[in-house]
Amino acid sequence: MGRYVARRLLQMIPVFIGTTLLIFLMVNVLPGDPVRALWGDKPPDPTQVAQIRHDRGLDLPLWQQYLHYMWGLLQGDFGKTIAGNRPVLDEITRAFPVSVRLAAMAWTFELVVGITLGVIAGIRRGKVIDTAVTLFTLVVISVPIFVIGLTLQLYFGNNLGWITPTVQDSTNFGQLMVPALVLGMVGLAYVARLTRTSIAENRSADYIRTATAKGLPRKRIITVHLLRNSLIPVVTYLGTDIGSLMAGAVITEGIFNVTGVGNLLFDALARREGAVIVGIVTVLVLVYLLASLLVDLLYAVLDPRIRYA
Amino acid sequence: MTITDMPANVPGPRSGEDNGGKLLDVRDLHVEFHTRDGVAKAVNGVNYSVDAGETLAVLGESGSGKSVTAQAIMGILDMPPGKIPQGEIIFRGQDMLKMSSEERRKIRGNKIAMIFQDALSALNPVLSVGYQLGEMFRVHEGLSKKEAKAKAVELMDRVRIPAAKERVSDYPHQFSGGMRQRIMIAMALALEPDLIIADEPTTALDVTVQAQVMELLAELQREYNMGLILITHDLGVVADVADKIAVMYAGRIVETAPVHELYKRPAHPYTKGLLDSIPRLDQKGQGLFAIKGLPPNLLKIPSGCAFNPRCPMAQDECRSEIPALHQVTERDGAELAGRASACHFWKETIHG
Amino acid sequence: MPDLTKTSSASEEAAAIVAGTPVTSDAGPAPEKPRSLGADAWRDLRRNPLFVVSGLLILVILLVAAFPGLFTGANPDTGDQANHFLGKPNLGHVFQEDWFGYDGTGRSLYARVLYGARNSIIVGLGVTILVTIFGGLMGMLAGYFGGFWDSLISRLTDVFFGIPFLLGSMVVLNAFTHRTVWVVTGALAFLGWTQIARVMRGAVITTKHADYVMAAKALGAGTKRILFRHILPNAIAPVIVVATISLGTYIVAESTLSYLGLGLGGDSISWGGDISDGTQFIRNYPHVLLFPAGALSITVLAFIMMGDAVREALDPKLR
Numbered sequence: 001m002g003r004y005v006a007r008r009l010l011q012m013i014p015v016f017i018g019t020t021l022l023i024f025l026m027v028n029v030l031p032g033d034p035v036r037a038l039w040g041d042k043p044p045d046p047t048q049v050a051q052i053r054h055d056r057g058l059d060l061p062l063w064q065q066y067l068h069y070m071w072g073l074l075q076g077d078f079g080k081t082i083a084g085n086r087p088v089l090d091e092i093t094r095a096f097p098v099s100v101r102l103a104a105m106a107w108t109f110e111l112v113v114g115i116t117l118g119v120i121a122g123i124r125r126g127k128v129i130d131t132a133v134t135l136f137t138l139v140v141i142s143v144p145i146f147v148i149g150l151t152l153q154l155y156f157g158n159n160l161g162w163i164t165p166t167v168q169d170s171t172n173f174g175q176l177m178v179p180a181l182v183l184g185m186v187g188l189a190y191v192a193r194l195t196r197t198s199i200a201e202n203r204s205a206d207y208i209r210t211a212t213a214k215g216l217p218r219k220r221i222i223t224v225h226l227l228r229n230s231l232i233p234v235v236t237y238l239g240t241d242i243g244s245l246m247a248g249a250v251i252t253e254g255i256f257n258v259t260g261v262g263n264l265l266f267d268a269l270a271r272r273e274g275a276v277i278v279g280i281v282t283v284l285v286l287v288y289l290l291a292s293l294l295v296d297l298l299y300a301v302l303d304p305r306i307r308y309a
Numbered sequence: 310m311t312i313t314d315m316p317a318n319v320p321g322p323r324s325g326e327d328n329g330g331k332l333l334d335v336r337d338l339h340v341e342f343h344t345r346d347g348v349a350k351a352v353n354g355v356n357y358s359v360d361a362g363e364t365l366a367v368l369g370e371s372g373s374g375k376s377v378t379a380q381a382i383m384g385i386l387d388m389p390p391g392k393i394p395q396g397e398i399i400f401r402g403q404d405m406l407k408m409s410s411e412e413r414r415k416i417r418g419n420k421i422a423m424i425f426q427d428a429l430s431a432l433n434p435v436l437s438v439g440y441q442l443g444e445m446f447r448v449h450e451g452l453s454k455k456e457a458k459a460k461a462v463e464l465m466d467r468v469r470i471p472a473a474k475e476r477v478s479d480y481p482h483q484f485s486g487g488m489r490q491r492i493m494i495a496m497a498l499a500l501e502p503d504l505i506i507a508d509e510p511t512t513a514l515d516v517t518v519q520a521q522v523m524e525l526l527a528e529l530q531r532e533y534n535m536g537l538i539l540i541t542h543d544l545g546v547v548a549d550v551a552d553k554i555a556v557m558y559a560g561r562i563v564e565t566a567p568v569h570e571l572y573k574r575p576a577h578p579y580t581k582g583l584l585d586s587i588p589r590l591d592q593k594g595q596g597l598f599a600i601k602g603l604p605p606n607l608l609k610i611p612s613g614c615a616f617n618p619r620c621p622m623a624q625d626e627c628r629s630e631i632p633a634l635h636q637v638t639e640r641d642g643a644e645l646a647g648r649a650s651a652c653h654f655w656k657e658t659i660h661g
Numbered sequence: 662m663p664d665l666t667k668t669s670s671a672s673e674e675a676a677a678i679v680a681g682t683p684v685t686s687d688a689g690p691a692p693e694k695p696r697s698l699g700a701d702a703w704r705d706l707r708r709n710p711l712f713v714v715s716g717l718l719i720l721v722i723l724l725v726a727a728f729p730g731l732f733t734g735a736n737p738d739t740g741d742q743a744n745h746f747l748g749k750p751n752l753g754h755v756f757q758e759d760w761f762g763y764d765g766t767g768r769s770l771y772a773r774v775l776y777g778a779r780n781s782i783i784v785g786l787g788v789t790i791l792v793t794i795f796g797g798l799m800g801m802l803a804g805y806f807g808g809f810w811d812s813l814i815s816r817l818t819d820v821f822f823g824i825p826f827l828l829g830s831m832v833v834l835n836a837f838t839h840r841t842v843w844v845v846t847g848a849l850a851f852l853g854w855t856q857i858a859r860v861m862r863g864a865v866i867t868t869k870h871a872d873y874v875m876a877a878k879a880l881g882a883g884t885k886r887i888l889f890r891h892i893l894p895n896a897i898a899p900v901i902v903v904a905t906i907s908l909g910t911y912i913v914a915e916s917t918l919s920y921l922g923l924g925l926g927g928d929s930i931s932w933g934g935d936i937s938d939g940t941q942f943i944r945n946y947p948h949v950l951l952f953p954a955g956a957l958s959i960t961v962l963a964f965i966m967m968g969d970a971v972r973e974a975l976d977p978k979l980r
Binding site for chain 3: 011014015016018019022023026027138139141142143144145146147150151154158243244247248250251254265266269272277280281284285288289
């Protein structure tokens with residue numbers, strides 16, 4: 001087990017380097033100049049531009065810039081913003097707690113509501129409730145999330161007045177409720193679909209027949225025998241989704257005016273602040289990698305047939 | 310069938326007198342499956358009974374309805390697509406088909422238990438065997454988790470699994486095939502049921518292990534004086550343990566007989582064919598006999614006797630008339646106890 | 662906005678479910694003539710209302726995308742601002758210019774919905790074709806050859822998978838000032854190929870060990886023959902399912918990028934662009950949002966239903 005974790009951690013290193021390199025290249029190779037952007041519509045002063053570029057190391061070859069960046073990263077330095085020369089880490093640490101809170105709530109929705117709906121639909125496959133759940137998930141997946149978000153905002157916020165249309169206080173769980181629901185909506189639909197298929201499939205497994213033949217009550221068959229086996233594919237999804245919930249909050253944060261990572265990222269794109277973008281992705285990649293390791297370890301708990309060596 | 314017209318709550322005495330104190334009495338059972346391709350008639354009027362301490366072997370090819378009958382008795386048929394349009398399954402004087410699902414559940418595992426063919430898939434892969442065994446006591450007898458585990462160890466000892474105490478927390482995949490089947494047997498025996506249904510309990514095992522497992526099952530059955538329904542397609546397994554045999558074909562019983570009589574003098578051409586297809590050492594080099602043709606499509610069971618397209622003795626009558634289960638007699642008309650054959654030409658078959 | 666990254670789940674679903682191996686059903690009676698899995702699936706599909714409905718819908722949508730002019734004489738690009746500004750729909754006027762009402766510059770929404778189909782379909786179809794070819798090839802190489810190639814490709818897949826889909830496509834598209842339909846297609850495909858690669862790899866590994874592949878090897882079949890004649894046809898099923906379902910999600914992705922101002926640029930008509938234009942009027946003129954959003958959702962729905970139907974037909978365990 002220990003050796004397995006060690007090997008997995010080692011395997012993460014090339015992936016981590018690869019991903020940061022990829023995003024670094026994407027941000028820097030593509031056209032657009034953040035330094036010139038400092039002048040806005042006014043014509044920039046070439047000597048000043050050159051000076052800034054030199055100060056920030058932007059005149060070095062790309063590979064050197066990347067090495068500098070990685071070296072800094074190892075020491076916990078995410079670089080500085082072009083405009084304002086502020087540490088990127090400050091911006092990230094300001095934005096992340098908000099997004100983590102929002103993502104955690106959305107994730108809980110996915111887990112609880114998604115699995116419940118999926119189990120109900122899977123057990124009652126072909127019945128009215130199954131059709132209803134399936135239809136709901138399909139609609140959620142096929143309607144763009146910003147349409148859902150804006151509609152809910154309009155309905156609950158402006159028409160019914162149940163919620164504040166935008167989030168005033170990002171530590172207020174009540175205010176974050178609807179944004180979190182919107183954020184987790186699509187994931188919830190996928191979790192429900194996955195659980196449903198998995199349940200429907202395992203329902204006819206031999207060991208379920210055995211459990212019935214043992215005279216176990218239906219509730220026990222479902223919770224003890226059916227659910228655990230069926231959740232294995234769902235766990236993978238839920239695990240890898242933690243990171244994407246934070247990354248995917250751009251739309252939700254925009255609609256409900258939450259100042260989280262999505263917002264920061266959108267701003268950074270508009271201002272062409274490469275270091276901020278790379279920084280955010282770096283953190284997200286770490287989250288993703290650790291989450292997938294956790295998922296794999298959780299597998300062994302759920303399914304004793306899996307042994308790590 | 311007048312039987313199906315009986316009121317829902319059958320008065321105790323009447324059914325008691327009817328089944329003559331039998332442990333299990335299956336009467337005119339029909340099972341059909343509604344599929345996309347049509348209605349598959351898997352069981353078409355099966356009658357059989359088992360007494361305490363008695364072993365009934367149900368013999369037949371796959372698709373003969375032998376497993377479906379067993380699942381109907383257990384109450385584990387998938388319904389839908391399965392359906393029981395008529396028949397009675399009387400257990401200790403009560404028709405189980407008329408019971409509520411909760412009443413049936415309490416019988417399952419507790420009074421009637423089942424052993425499945427493939428223990429690897431029949432045991433839950435993610436729960437330890439101790440948990441799965443202990444579950445029987447927790448659910449039916451309300452024991453605590455700890456007590457149940459102790460009982461599980463006891464059971465594992467009972468079926469002679471070495472180092473039971475150490476292995477109680479192991480998972481099914483960590484056991485060998487024979488050991489897994491012992492665990493299945495232990496699970497079925499847990500609450501000392503009145504009746505055990507074993508559905509091809511040794512088919513998935515190595516030949517060397519088959520005998521051991523069969524022996525264990527027979528021994529425990531004697532000890533607890535349980536009724537046993539042994540479902541198999543293997544004539545060799547049957548001979549040693551069964552008291553009587555019911556041969557099934559296309560959802561019907563075509564022949565019943567005490568075990569040794571059946572081997573000596575089959576009264577149905579199908580049984581005869583089955584017996585002839587066993588390889589025998591004393592006939593080495595003669596080439597194996599095989600029943601020609603394929604088992605019938607249950608969506609389109611041939612008219613008349615279902616076996617007629619494959620039967621060497623088939624006449625016109627066989628293609629139009631479904632043969633009833635005739636009492637088999639000696640040449641002189643003396644009844645042979647427990648013997649019946651559903652063949653128009655049973656006399657010719659048994660007496661040559 | 663997690664939906665863009667969500668396409669991965671479809672792969673998990675399908676990979677878990679359609680292992681791509683031919684399965685013979687031993688339940689029930691022996692059929693008259695043994696049917697192949699493919700023939701059986703096709704027979705199933707034709708009877709499945711889900712498949713028939715989604716198939717017909719997709720045909721109509723493809724027809725509209727190819728020849729929008731067949732369905733309307735109205736011009737989607739110019740409108741009469743004075744008379745029709747945000748004109749309400751006239752649901753009785755079926756197939757007429759004012760059927761769906763008018764948008765903020767007085768253009769016929771009915772015409773725009775018809776003409777917008779093309780770009781959305783090109784993006785959806787284009788991305789799907791690109792990722793299926795590239796991702797499929799990568800997955801096949803990794804799954805079949807194993808060892809070094811598997812490690813290399815799997816790590817590469819991890820690298821691309823690690824970058825959140827939406828975030829990555831935002832970065833790429835942000836760099837282009839002139840975002841044509843091909844730029845958007847390329848950007849989405851650049852980041853989207855990993856899921857197909859993963860599904861294909863899994864399916865090939867499952868199939869590789871199947872007895873009939875062993876038999877083909879034992880008979881001396883060459884690598885190319887084994888790969889394309891024996892493994893591919895049997896491993897392709899889950900890939901088709903995932904590709905069909907994700908086609909829909911790519912169309913949604915394009916609309917989301919449009920909403921962020923990173924979708925198709927210039928004068929190109931697309932549902933995504935019209936939907937994000939419509940969001941400004943959501944409060945008082947919801948029809949401007951409703952019709953393009955409805956068209957897009959129905960299209961996406963059709964593809965997902967098609968994928969679901971195909972999966973159910975191919976998965977014997979779900980019968």
